[in-house]
Amino acid sequence: MTFSAEKSNMIEFKDVHKYYGDYHALRGITATIKAGEFFSLLGPSGCGKTTLLRTIAGFEGISSGAVMIDGKNMEGVPANQRPTNMVFQSYAIFPHLTVEQNVGFGLRKDPRSKAEKAAAVAEALEMVGLKGYGARAAHALSGGQRQRVALARALILKPKVLLLDEPLSALDKKMREQMQVELIKLQRQVGITFILVTHDQEEALVMSDRIAVMFDGQIAQLADPETLYRRPNSKQVADFIGTMNFLPAQILAEAEGRVEVEAQGFGRISLTADQVSVAPAGANPAIGFRPETLTILFDGQQPQDRESMATVEEVVYYGDMTYYDIKLDGTTAPMRLSMRNVFGRPVLDIGTRARVAWSPGALVLFR
Amino acid sequence: MKGGWFRVYTLAYLVFLYAPIALLPIFAFNNATTVAFPLEGFTAKWFAKLWEEPELHRALRNSLIIACSSSVLATTLGIFASRASTRYRFPGKAGLMGMIMLPLVLPEIILAVALLAVMLGIGMPLSLFTVILGHVLVCTPFSIAILSAAFQSLDQSLEEAAYDLGETPISAFRLIILPLVMPGIISSLLITFTISLDEFIMAFFLAGNENTLPVYIFGQFRFPQNVPVILALGTILVCLSIALLATAEYFRRRGIAKTGGKDTGGFL
Numbered sequence: 001m002t003f004s005a006e007k008s009n010m011i012e013f014k015d016v017h018k019y020y021g022d023y024h025a026l027r028g029i030t031a032t033i034k035a036g037e038f039f040s041l042l043g044p045s046g047c048g049k050t051t052l053l054r055t056i057a058g059f060e061g062i063s064s065g066a067v068m069i070d071g072k073n074m075e076g077v078p079a080n081q082r083p084t085n086m087v088f089q090s091y092a093i094f095p096h097l098t099v100e101q102n103v104g105f106g107l108r109k110d111p112r113s114k115a116e117k118a119a120a121v122a123e124a125l126e127m128v129g130l131k132g133y134g135a136r137a138a139h140a141l142s143g144g145q146r147q148r149v150a151l152a153r154a155l156i157l158k159p160k161v162l163l164l165d166e167p168l169s170a171l172d173k174k175m176r177e178q179m180q181v182e183l184i185k186l187q188r189q190v191g192i193t194f195i196l197v198t199h200d201q202e203e204a205l206v207m208s209d210r211i212a213v214m215f216d217g218q219i220a221q222l223a224d225p226e227t228l229y230r231r232p233n234s235k236q237v238a239d240f241i242g243t244m245n246f247l248p249a250q251i252l253a254e255a256e257g258r259v260e261v262e263a264q265g266f267g268r269i270s271l272t273a274d275q276v277s278v279a280p281a282g283a284n285p286a287i288g289f290r291p292e293t294l295t296i297l298f299d300g301q302q303p304q305d306r307e308s309m310a311t312v313e314e315v316v317y318y319g320d321m322t323y324y325d326i327k328l329d330g331t332t333a334p335m336r337l338s339m340r341n342v343f344g345r346p347v348l349d350i351g352t353r354a355r356v357a358w359s360p361g362a363l364v365l366f367r
Numbered sequence: 368m369k370g371g372w373f374r375v376y377t378l379a380y381l382v383f384l385y386a387p388i389a390l391l392p393i394f395a396f397n398n399a400t401t402v403a404f405p406l407e408g409f410t411a412k413w414f415a416k417l418w419e420e421p422e423l424h425r426a427l428r429n430s431l432i433i434a435c436s437s438s439v440l441a442t443t444l445g446i447f448a449s450r451a452s453t454r455y456r457f458p459g460k461a462g463l464m465g466m467i468m469l470p471l472v473l474p475e476i477i478l479a480v481a482l483l484a485v486m487l488g489i490g491m492p493l494s495l496f497t498v499i500l501g502h503v504l505v506c507t508p509f510s511i512a513i514l515s516a517a518f519q520s521l522d523q524s525l526e527e528a529a530y531d532l533g534e535t536p537i538s539a540f541r542l543i544i545l546p547l548v549m550p551g552i553i554s555s556l557l558i559t560f561t562i563s564l565d566e567f568i569m570a571f572f573l574a575g576n577e578n579t580l581p582v583y584i585f586g587q588f589r590f591p592q593n594v595p596v597i598l599a600l601g602t603i604l605v606c607l608s609i610a611l612l613a614t615a616e617y618f619r620r621r622g623i624a625k626t627g628g629k630d631t632g633g634f635l
Contacts, residue, residue, distance in 0.1 A: 080530045092528035153528075154531075
């Protein structure tokens with residue numbers, strides 16, 4: 001999904017700071033989330049992503065800056081008057097109520113008639129695939145069902161923004177993958193802005209239109225999933241999202257938007273400016289690449305671009321994939337390389353020499 | 368056989384605990400004024416005699432007033448304290464909660480004497496009211512122990528979810544928190560009622576001219592011919608206590624089942 005300029009801003013963070021005593025939890029967050037966007041806050045635990053989400057819901061105050069929802073400053077607006085609803089990590093299903101009563105809880109002060117409210121509840125339950133579950137006791141539901149009840153309970157109020165605090169972390173892998181797809185579909189169907197907090201990079205990549213990667217109370221990079229994966233703007237982001245291999249490099253020359261680099265194992269290469277990212281202060285420049293961007297060439301296959309020689313150090317079979325740890329000639333550390341087992345796989349013994357194909361366009365320079 | 372000695376030990380332990388209580392009904396129905404074997408035939412006359420003791424009725428009425436008042440007061444205080452200790456963080460909380468729970472382990476006679484001294488010092492006449500004060504002091508820690516467990520097992524996001532869905536802190540408390548801790552509240556009411564009903568020391572020191580049931584019973588032992596009547600009364604009280612505690616435990620467990628929580632052990 002792409003976003004044109006006319007999409008209005010739903011959430012704006014303006015230099016948001018949050019202190020807990022001496023602890024600086026949010027350090028100057030400035031970001032804009034567009035209406036109708038599926039937006040993720042991604043980061044390791046303790047990075048401030050949940051705190052940031054809770055400042056939107058109104059469960060956390062902020063120390064300075066501003067949080068705007070749909071153009072209105074939310075300062076002093078309590079949680080129960082904000083146009084947002086939340087799906088909690090624990091789901092927070094009221095255990096003493098039925099599924100129906102849970103879903104209809106937010107309609108208590110709704111002026112509509114009882115029958116209209118009941119219809120709205122039934123509609124919400126159908127939307128999340130729980131048709132006919134209305135009379136069940138909430139505490140007897142499975143994890144996935146609780147999740148759906150929590151979704152229906154939040155969406156029935158037609159909020160401007162739906163906040164999801166690690167909603168899938170308590171589910172098993174299969175269920176989680178299923179719910180990811182359902183959530184994407186649901187978001188398209190209702191068209192509400194979804195903001196997801198997650199520590200699972202894969203989940204964020206799968207579900208989001210845009211992702212804000214957070215470290216230490218700051219947004220490290222805000223971009224669409226592909227940019228984030230292919231062009232992480234720092235080594236920290238690259239390390240957090242997927243696997244990235246690093247090889248020491250030397251910058252030889254810079255001119256007209258191109259950088260000439262001498263990299264271990266790859267030799268002399270020329271990169272464009274958009275392939276250049278930030279390394280941590282004091283670190284030496286390095287070339288980074290994803291495991292799937294290198295390919296082992298078998299039986300006279302020809303490389304599409306460049307070719308290097310390497311020694312196989314480890315082979316790990318994963319069913320659909322095989323991981324190889326290889327050492328490129330002229331390098332000291334093994335690199336991870338992954339290949340799909342489309343037509344089975346030739347068996348490579350440890351210590352075998354192999355030809356490896358690569359392309360300068362898939363490399364990132366961290367400097 | 369290793370288990371053999373363990374079984375003997377367990378049996379001996381249970382006999383030690385319950386044999387005296389089992390003797391109560393045996394002698395309560397025995398047709399003799401002395402508590403001794405052999406038994407001399409079945410009679411219900413000691414129970415009938417209970418109806419002819421106006422002093423006993425007055426003591427019972429006093430005890431019920433005291434037990435009802437102090438269980439309600441102690442449970443109310445317990446709700447405040449448990450809510451504060453489980454929901455909020457404030458400096459000195461651990462120390463403060465420790466101080467509140469201390470009467471649980473403090474020798475009751477010391478508390479009673481101290482309270483008596485204070486009452487006499489400020490010139491408050493001894494009455495049922497002073498006994499209620501003493502019993503609230505004794506019962507509140509029990510109430511807090513029960514209710515803290517109930518409040519602790521509540522997921523804090525339940526309350527936030529209620530705010531999020533448009534409720535105020537007060538309506539969220541009423542609609543979500545209160546129903547979920549209600550089994551704990553009922554359990555606390557029943558247990559503190561039972562504690563107050565058979566509490567002796569505070570009542571003995573603070574009741575003034577009034578009698579409570581335990582004080583009355585103690586007084587009756589001066590008259591040997593009344594002992595079987597007391598045993599009959601004791602039989603009734605034991606049955607009543609067991610019923611009350613069983614009810615309390617039932618509510619506690621139902622609360623756990625209702626919220627889908629884990630049983631972390633209770634008083635029973």
